[in-house]
Amino acid sequence: MTAIELGLPGLGGLAGVPTTDEPQKAKDYKSDQEVRWCPGCGDYVVLNAVQSFLPSLGLKRENIVFVSGIGCSSRFPYYMNTYGMHSIHGRATAIATGLATAREDLSVWVVTGDGDALSIGGNHLIHTLRRNVNLKILLFNNRIYGLTKGQYSPTSETGKVTKSTPMGSLDHPFNPVSLALGAEATFVGRALDSDRKGLTEVLRQAAEHRGTALVEIYQNCPIFNDGAFDVLKEPGEAEQRLVPLEHGKPIRFGAGGEFGVVRAGFGTLEVARVADVGEDALVVHDAHTDDPSYAFALSRLSAQDLSHTVTGVFRSVSRPTYDDSARAQVTQARETRKADLQSLLRGRDTWTVVGD
Amino acid sequence: MSTGLDGDVAGSTRGAGITKLDRVVIRFAGDSGDGMQLTGDRFTSEAAAFGNDLSTMPNFPAEIRAPQGTIPGVSSFQVHFADYDILTPGDRPDVLVAMNPAALKANIADLPAGGTLIVNTDEFVKRNLTKVGYDANPLEDESLAAYQVHQVAMATITQGALAETGLGKKDAERCKNMFALGLLSWMYHRPTEGTEQFLREKFAKKPDIAEANVLAFRAGYYYGETTESFATTYQVAPAKLSPGTYRQITGNTALAYGIVAASQQSGLPVLLGTYPITPASDILHELSKHKQFGITTFQAEDEIAGICAALGASYGGALGVTSTSGPGVALKSEAIGLGVMTELPLLVIDVQRGGPSTGLPTKTEQADLLQAMFGRNGESPVPIVAPQSPADCFAAAVEATHIALKYRTPVMLLSDGAIANGSEPWLVPEVGDLADLGVEFATEPNAPDGSGEFWPYLRDPETLARAWAVPGTAGLQHRIGGLEKADGTGNISYDPNNHDRMTRIRQAKVDGIEVPDLLVDDPSGKARVLVLGWGSSYGPIGAACRRVRKQGHAIAQAHLRNLNPFPKNLGEVLRSYDKVVVPEMNLGQLALLLRGKYLVDVISHTKVAGLPFMAEELQDVLTGVVKGIDA
Numbered sequence: 001m002t003a004i005e006l007g008l009p010g011l012g013g014l015a016g017v018p019t020t021d022e023p024q025k026a027k028d029y030k031s032d033q034e035v036r037w038c039p040g041c042g043d044y045v046v047l048n049a050v051q052s053f054l055p056s057l058g059l060k061r062e063n064i065v066f067v068s069g070i071g072c073s074s075r076f077p078y079y080m081n082t083y084g085m086h087s088i089h090g091r092a093t094a095i096a097t098g099l100a101t102a103r104e105d106l107s108v109w110v111v112t113g114d115g116d117a118l119s120i121g122g123n124h125l126i127h128t129l130r131r132n133v134n135l136k137i138l139l140f141n142n143r144i145y146g147l148t149k150g151q152y153s154p155t156s157e158t159g160k161v162t163k164s165t166p167m168g169s170l171d172h173p174f175n176p177v178s179l180a181l182g183a184e185a186t187f188v189g190r191a192l193d194s195d196r197k198g199l200t201e202v203l204r205q206a207a208e209h210r211g212t213a214l215v216e217i218y219q220n221c222p223i224f225n226d227g228a229f230d231v232l233k234e235p236g237e238a239e240q241r242l243v244p245l246e247h248g249k250p251i252r253f254g255a256g257g258e259f260g261v262v263r264a265g266f267g268t269l270e271v272a273r274v275a276d277v278g279e280d281a282l283v284v285h286d287a288h289t290d291d292p293s294y295a296f297a298l299s300r301l302s303a304q305d306l307s308h309t310v311t312g313v314f315r316s317v318s319r320p321t322y323d324d325s326a327r328a329q330v331t332q333a334r335e336t337r338k339a340d341l342q343s344l345l346r347g348r349d350t351w352t353v354v355g356d
Numbered sequence: 357m358s359t360g361l362d363g364d365v366a367g368s369t370r371g372a373g374i375t376k377l378d379r380v381v382i383r384f385a386g387d388s389g390d391g392m393q394l395t396g397d398r399f400t401s402e403a404a405a406f407g408n409d410l411s412t413m414p415n416f417p418a419e420i421r422a423p424q425g426t427i428p429g430v431s432s433f434q435v436h437f438a439d440y441d442i443l444t445p446g447d448r449p450d451v452l453v454a455m456n457p458a459a460l461k462a463n464i465a466d467l468p469a470g471g472t473l474i475v476n477t478d479e480f481v482k483r484n485l486t487k488v489g490y491d492a493n494p495l496e497d498e499s500l501a502a503y504q505v506h507q508v509a510m511a512t513i514t515q516g517a518l519a520e521t522g523l524g525k526k527d528a529e530r531c532k533n534m535f536a537l538g539l540l541s542w543m544y545h546r547p548t549e550g551t552e553q554f555l556r557e558k559f560a561k562k563p564d565i566a567e568a569n570v571l572a573f574r575a576g577y578y579y580g581e582t583t584e585s586f587a588t589t590y591q592v593a594p595a596k597l598s599p600g601t602y603r604q605i606t607g608n609t610a611l612a613y614g615i616v617a618a619s620q621q622s623g624l625p626v627l628l629g630t631y632p633i634t635p636a637s638d639i640l641h642e643l644s645k646h647k648q649f650g651i652t653t654f655q656a657e658d659e660i661a662g663i664c665a666a667l668g669a670s671y672g673g674a675l676g677v678t679s680t681s682g683p684g685v686a687l688k689s690e691a692i693g694l695g696v697m698t699e700l701p702l703l704v705i706d707v708q709r710g711g712p713s714t715g716l717p718t719k720t721e722q723a724d725l726l727q728a729m730f731g732r733n734g735e736s737p738v739p740i741v742a743p744q745s746p747a748d749c750f751a752a753a754v755e756a757t758h759i760a761l762k763y764r765t766p767v768m769l770l771s772d773g774a775i776a777n778g779s780e781p782w783l784v785p786e787v788g789d790l791a792d793l794g795v796e797f798a799t800e801p802n803a804p805d806g807s808g809e810f811w812p813y814l815r816d817p818e819t820l821a822r823a824w825a826v827p828g829t830a831g832l833q834h835r836i837g838g839l840e841k842a843d844g845t846g847n848i849s850y851d852p853n854n855h856d857r858m859t860r861i862r863q864a865k866v867d868g869i870e871v872p873d874l875l876v877d878d879p880s881g882k883a884r885v886l887v888l889g890w891g892s893s894y895g896p897i898g899a900a901c902r903r904v905r906k907q908g909h910a911i912a913q914a915h916l917r918n919l920n921p922f923p924k925n926l927g928e929v930l931r932s933y934d935k936v937v938v939p940e941m942n943l944g945q946l947a948l949l950l951r952g953k954y955l956v957d958v959i960s961h962t963k964v965a966g967l968p969f970m971a972e973e974l975q976d977v978l979t980g981v982v983k984g985i986d987a
Contacts, residue, residue, distance in 0.1 A: 018828075031833075031835070033835075033847065033848075060828075060830070061833060062827065062828055062829055062830045062831070062832070062833055063827065063828050065827045067668070068837075070838075077835050077837070078835050078837075078848065080835075081833055082833055083827035083833050083834065083835070084834075084835040084836075084837075085668075085671055085698070085835070085836055085837055086835065086836070086837025086838060086839060087664070087694060087837060087838060088664075088690050088691060088693075088694050088838055089690075091660060091661070091664045091691065094629075094656065094660065094661035094664035094665050094668070095664045095665065095667060095668035095671070096668060097654070097661070097664075097665050097668065098627055098629055098654065098664065098665030098666055098667065098668030098669040098670075098671075098672070098676065099668035099669060099671055099672045099827075100668075101627060101652060101654065101665070101669065102625065102627050102652070102668070102669035102672040102673070102674040103672040103673070103674075103827065103828070105828055106672070106827055106828065123657055123658060123661070124657065124660075124661050124664075127656075127657035127661065326652050326654070327652075329647055329652075330625075330647045330648075330650060330651070330652060332647075333646075333647035333648040334647075334648050334650075336648075337648040338648065339620075339648045339649045339650070341616065341617060341620050341649070341787050342786070342787045344613065344616060344646065344649075345603075345613055345617070345784050345785065345787070346601065346603060346784050347603050347605075349401060349404065349405060349550065349603060349604070350601050350602060350603045350784065351404065351405060351406075351407050351601070351602050351603075352599075352600070352601050352602070353407065353594075353595075353596070353597045353598065353599050353600060353602060354599055355598075355599035
């Protein structure tokens with residue numbers, strides 16, 4: 001049995017995927033198809049970040065697959081010079097589950113949006129996360145339906161006035177990170193489309209994670225929800241709101257590091273002024289904590305109005321993956337039982353009819 | 357015994373206390389908790405081991421344990437065994453075993469006058485009788501005078517036989533089904549070793565229960581031998597089937613084995629993505645036991661995820677399979693469309709049941725034909741293969757997989773509840789005789805313009821199958837998806853002419869699938885009436901034809917296995933007869949297709965009762981049409 005089949009802890013997400021010594025560049029990952037997103041779409045930035053980041057993994061390009069559902073972001077695979085499938089609405093995670101289970105030598109990526117993953121595909125998303133299939137999910141969250149021209153989405157803030165909600169939306173939105181942690185996802189991260197460095201770092205950790213990695217990417221839709229995340233990008237504002245995470249470091253933010261995260265009642269966390277609570281009171285981020293409650297508490301610091309937004313890797317823990325375990329069962333069956341088709345067909349009780 | 361149960365009129369010869377019969381139909385009926393399915397199944401195994409031809413029909417409620425002793429809670433198992441090749445589980449039983457008043461009430465109407473009725477009298481107490489609306493005990497009045505009634509206190513005798521085992525009264529009483537099996541085994545001279553061995557293996561972890569069941573089984577056997585209430589026993593000689601090795605098999609097991617065989621013959625690992633649904637779940641259960649053949653079974657979160665995972669596996673070069681029933685097909689429709697568009701092999705198994713909506717989960721129907729044919733958005737042709745009997749499910753699964761792989765397309769396999777749970781003897785195929793289903797993946801760039809690119813939608817000129825390159829193949833990176841593809845390159849295309857061309861190509865690919873010509877069975881060569889069926893109605897239609905011929909009429913029979921595309925000679929066959937009768941367990945779905953495609957005004961005979969046709973009713977219909985022509 002291989003290390004993968006044994007489900008050894010600490011095994012990387014890319015174990016089993018063939019590598020190459022040939023140097024790769026970002027342009028090697030650009031397909032010959034014309035990119036057709038709207039000018040100024042945040043998707044361009046993410047596409048560039050992914051194309052620039054992938055060469056660093058040193059994988060054979062033909063062993064990388066991008067699977068998407070339906071929506072603006074789901075056009076992503078067409079622009080990647082890898083294998084890819086643009087599938088049907090909400091089902092990319094299910095298709096990728098089958099692919100990843102059938103092929104351990106592939107690095108499988110899912111590209112999805114807030115509508116695709118959280119509305120029509122919500123069921124598949126939570127089940128993929130609990131099974132911990134070895135695939136990476138990039139959830140582009142622009143808090144709006146773009147491809148259908150501007151209806152509210154499951155992440156839109158309550159009261160949002162859109163084409164389908166002229167008097168304001170009524171739904172309470174999902175916090176995708178909280179949702180994923182509720183499903184006991186083994187890896188959950190968040191990044192901003194405009195933050196190339198932060199996004200690349202989360203992608204790198206996601207790629208190396210063995211299991212399902214969910215990365216929420218805040219992405220601007222310049223046509224139907226322009227400026228949705230501007231407060232997280234404006235100098236002077238951004239520092240007050242963004243709470244970056246780094247494993248093993250105290251959680252501290254603000255232009256001069258004047259804010260921090262401290263423990264509050266009932267296992268919750270809250271933001272405090274460092275000057276008020278003292279440095280020792282700050283929570284030291286531990287992404288590897290087995291219990292998801294801590295990461296969940298972190299995720300609750302992010303509010304609908306973006307007054308605080310936590311970014312980075314919330315949780316990264318090791319748990320056997322579904323696909324590794326499924327392959328291990330096949331291997332085990334092969335080692336203990338003979339695959340003799342004739343004897344299977346005959347079964348135990350047969351009788352023979354002799355010709356005249 | 358009664359006459360005309362299958363094809364021929366039943367015959368018998370009487371000896372010293374032993375009557376030789378050419379066939380018998382026995383129905384075991386009791387409460388859902390009485391173990392009637394197990395009892396019937398064991399009797400069937402005994403008949404198989406003895407070498408009879410046989411055919412079975414389980415009938416059980418959708419509720420796992422409906423209220424005890426009620427009519428909705430009645431579960432039955434009918435087995436037909438004979439010394440010649442039979443086609444159906446039998447229209448009506450010759451022998452009815454009724455374990456309680458509910459079972460008697462629910463089944464007695466099916467027992468012809470003169471039939472044998474064996475009753476467990478212990479359950480015929482006032483409370484149970486009232487529960488099912490008997491004002492008086494039918495065992496004590498004249499209401500059963502038309503039958504040969506045998507009253508046996510099965511529970512009491514069983515408890516007596518087990519008195520010394522130390523088993524509790526309730527556990528002992530539960531063994532009464534094995535008592536009934538023992539009694540019937542004695543009556544019909546069945547071999548008993550197999551059942552005893554089976555019981556010891558089934559209850560290997562509870563040896564006391566195993567021994568109790570064996571004792572109850574023997575008690576039933578000896579009861580028949582020692583009491584004088586049964587004057588006659590019956591013998592049904594082994595059947596003269598084609599030479600070879602046989603086993604008994606249900607449709608769902610045969611289907612699962614067909615998938616294993618298709619996997620072995622194609623060299624592709626299987627991923628079954630599925631969600632439990634009656635009556636298809638046994639395919640999942642069976643395949644999950646055979647992982648040593650490289651089979652992965654994925655019990656998904658829903659029907660959609662099941663088929664999507666299968667399609668994802670197919671994209672990766674495995675054989676993707678999904679199994680379901682009609683409601684599940686409704687949910688899978690969009691993904692089947694994706695399979696049509698991406699032109700990937702995919703086996704979609706629909707074990708049909710009564711519909712619409714949740715319908716009759718445990719009853720049979722053939723009403724998903726048009727759903728399989730047209731139940732998707734857009735022009736979305738999908739080949740359809742329908743097995744005609746339980747054992748035929750094996751070959752049908754291999755054939756459906758062959759089409760899926762050769763033509764790169766989803767294929768619908770339409771089984772149904774009757775053949776999924778029914779069983780019959782199966783001439784076990786030699787693995788060496790199975791077809792090679794090997795596929796060639798694309799390994800080299802194929803662009804005709806010499807650009808060195810890979811065009812995923814370049815086709816084999818003969819089959820129109822597209823080139824299939826799996827991830828991991830260097831230099832052939834490409835993207836596929838649900839958007840319309842440019843002919844050849846496979847890039848997204850909104851060009852009107854391209855869409856028209858691609859729509860026609862997808863249709864032409866399915867239309868061009870090679871299927872065998874339709875064979876017509878007309879021993880007289882003079883028939884002017886053809887009866888044409890599809891799927892599980894093969895048995896009753898065939899039995900009805902035998903009867904019609906026995907009456908001196910000529911009739912031709914043909915049965916469709918390929919429903920899309922139809923055999924090339926179908927139109928010609930239809931036009932060669934004065935009348936064509938099409939019996940279906942729906943409201944005329946095949947008839948609609950035939951009329952639409954061939955402009956032949958077929959006579960549609962339909963029944964949607966959740967039960968298979970009876971040979972008797974079809975005989976009447978066919979005789980009427982034949983006589984109408986002759987007049």
